[in-house]
Structures are given as C-alpha cells and as structure tokens.
Amino acid sequence: MDEKDVQAAVRAVAGERATLRIEGSRIGVVIDASGLDAPRRDALEAAVRMAAGRPGYELRIVVTAERVARRIVAVASGKGGVGKSTVSANLAIALAQGGRRVGLVDADIYGPSQPRLMAVEGTRPEARDKVLLPVVTPYGVPLLSMGQLVEPGRAIAWRGPMTAGALGQLIDADWGATDTLVVDLPPGTGDVQLTMVQKHRPTGAIIVSTPQDLALIDARRAIDLFRKAGVPIIGLIENMAGYACPHCGEVSDPFGRGGAEAAAQEEGIPFLGRVPLDITIRTASDAGQPPAALADDRVFAPVAAQVAEWLAAR
8 A cells, every 4th residue: 555645645635634644454544623513524534534545454533623612601581581582592693693603502491492593493403422413503503402302392391400411411512613602591590500600600691681670680680690600790681672663653661661771780780782672573583583693683783792892801
C-alpha cells in the first residue's frame, strides 16, 4: 500500500482536520471536529472512512472536538399562563437571527409546547451512543423537548428524580457548535428549577410576567430563587402588555400596564421590554410560525439585542 496515496486521499476530504498514521495492517485517523454540528461531523467521518479504507487493513477513526463554551439562559416565570414558552421560542429565534448559535431546551416536562411552536411536532430526536441529537427546526434553532419523546396527549406523571434526569438528558445532549442554550423552564420554583440552578448553573435568568399584580407576586418569587442560587437576573419581560383592537385601533390594558417595569425598578434589575397582547403573535406562534422569524419583527429583536449584549459582557 502506498501511504502517500492514503494521505492525499484523506487530506482531499478533510484538509487539516485529519491526522493519519499507519502501523502494520492498521490505519488510524484522528479527526478534529471542533466547531462542527452533528450532521457535518458525521458527514466528515463518512468521507474520511471512504477515503482511508483499504482492503486487508483495519481502519480506526477517532473523532475529537473542543468543548464549546456554552451559555445557558433560563427563561422562567413564577406562575403558568403568562406566555413564557412563546417568549422563549421567539427569543431563541431572535438571538439566532442576531448571529448567535442558539439551541432551545423545552424543560417544561409536564407541559411541553415547543415542538408545536417550532413546527417540528411529531418529529422524534435520534440518539448516538445514548446521547440525544437535537431536532433541526425550520428556523435554524435545534430543539429538544419531552414533547418529542412521549406520545401526543400522554400525561407525564413523574416524581422529582425522574424530571431531574430528563432535564439532564436534554441539556447534556449533543448540541454541536451551539454556543447558547435557551431553556424554557416550567412555571413555579420546584424540582426542575432547583436542578437547573444547582447542577447546570445558568449564565443568567430571564423572568416573564404579565402586568397584573398576581403574576408579579409570583415573578418576585422566581427572582428570589435565582438570586439565592447566585444566578444573575438578565432582566424582566412584560408579556400581554396592551391590546390594540383590530377594528377601531383603540389600545386597552386588560391586565394593567407598567407593573412589570415598576417591579423591575424596585428589584433593581433591567426591564427588557413589553410584548403586546396581539392575536397575530398568538395565532402565528400556535401555527409554528413564530413572529421573530419575520424580517420586520420589532417586538422580540430589541429584547434579544439586550440579551446578546448582556451575554457578550460576561
């Protein structure tokens, strides 16, 4: 066998990413897959296998990659029904539109909704070496959710340790070159939140609340949880803030106005902005067409810009 021919064939498909060594009847190749997502890494390994394989020789390939310094942004609320999942999905897309390599984790174990919001409902993730591979969405944001792992409509009746284990599988998946994980947490301050702050250590947390007093009471509890755990608060988002009548154009505030901004000032945390109570946001998101993916998005892009600036400073 001509070793130079094998070297040339491997270099042609892998360039400087592959190092080849031949000892007796063994051909060894080390591939540096740093910065490549799972599909590109698999394609590169297959190409090298085709280029380096020779009859009568044992081929061994080792794939290595530098560990990506990944930021985790936890999106939380003190109570349900405040639109946290819709905000999480649109925030992840807006961050990706701004140039970050973003993945989305639906950690709402008991009520996962991200597969529908991200238009991948019914698509199950694959696994490699017992590690989950995120599902690619139409918006360039890979996703993992319990909603992809159980049958639609099936109740998830798990105790704390099982939910903690599920969260670990989702976060410790093969996220490839993803540099930012947006984690959509369930409402409240229970087992999943405690596991999140103790084991996975978010870089920062975003709190979502409606303007009404009852929601803000629970939002303050969420803020307190993250503060006690030493997790910085990136800021507070006021969702369902103001409703513009589609017929007359008059703006009303069924849930009040400015409560979240006032609470942010009192708590000494940034106010990231308002998301209006707009039927087009609700219907588009429910249809798997998040508004943040549109070129004229003026709601989520400014919020994402503030989050990206906060992350860049860390």
